[in-house]
Amino acid sequence: MGVFGGEVKSVSVMEGDSVTIHTNIKLQTDDLILWKFGLNKTLIARINGVAKDISVYDDVLDGIFRDRLQVSNQTGDLTITNITTNHTGEYKIIINGKQNTSYRFNVTVYAHLPVPVITRDSSQCSSCSLLCSVLNVRDVSLSWYKGNSLLSSISVSDLNIRLCLSLEVEYQDTHTYSCVLNYTITNQTQHLNITHLCQTCSDCVCCCHVSEAVIRLVVSALVGVATVAGL
Incomplete structure (x- = not known):
């Protein structure tokens, strides 16, 4: 044979x-x-x-x-x-x-990797809470980096409809952050633009809680009514 x-x-x-x-x-x-x-x-x-x-x-x-x-x-x-x-x-x-x-x-x-998408949780006002996500991936890892230092990572072997990883940063942070989607032989990187995504509440009304905005409106109305009644 x-x-x-x-x-x-x-x-x-x-x-x-x-x-x-x-x-x-x-x-x-x-x-x-x-x-x-x-x-x-x-x-x-x-x-x-x-x-x-x-x-x-x-x-x-x-x-x-x-x-x-x-x-x-x-x-x-x-x-x-x-x-x-x-x-x-x-x-x-x-x-x-x-x-x-x-x-x-x-x-x-x-298969070719998609580029990770970084978004902000606009309901958080006290800190800048970010989310890095990708769709329809398998046999990959998703990681947050601060410069060259690994902060956090998550892996998936089976097909995942949406893979997400969160990160919180300070408003005035000047460090460089990036979200990396990694395969065995290739990767895709999305760099974080803190200035663009992490605006303070004074610069971005949408970042405050809806309930907080409603409370402010009610208090203003009550003060107005009390002023009129006093006159």
Whole structure:
């Protein structure tokens, strides 16, 4: 049956990029090369060295590989263009020739991250309470940084409709803050503009409690009534 390699090489790539799975081998003229994908080991490419023929089966699996596959007839390298998360999985190359062998590759495709959004809780007047949030993310961490120092962090592995992390700062704080959404191989950062978001109550009426505003209005009205009655 020949010798089959047990090591699995990991390959990471961003969605929309092209990736080449390098075999680091030199094909012989009589080799028969098979590329297979997924748990069911679906055949997606074939190189017949004797017939000098390359076949690409990109219509399998509902056509997720259509017009995306390229195979080198010299090294057997497999290239996937405009890759998507549907192409995450195990790829296996089987080499049948003088020495039968195979290699496995675990490809992980990461979707592009959204930029975190920083908003303020306008109901808080005594302090500047902020919220950093992202939508529809998985396998990520969301963190607040003060300069280069980590303040707080939260992680999620399953798909989360909304991931949030809060932070409170002083109105006159001059430090730099940033909210970072992090993947294994990439991240997105949103920097905090304290001057823009953290205005004091005297500068921003909306930051005061509605109940406090109502109380002020009632007190003013009572003072007016008392003044008229005295006259």
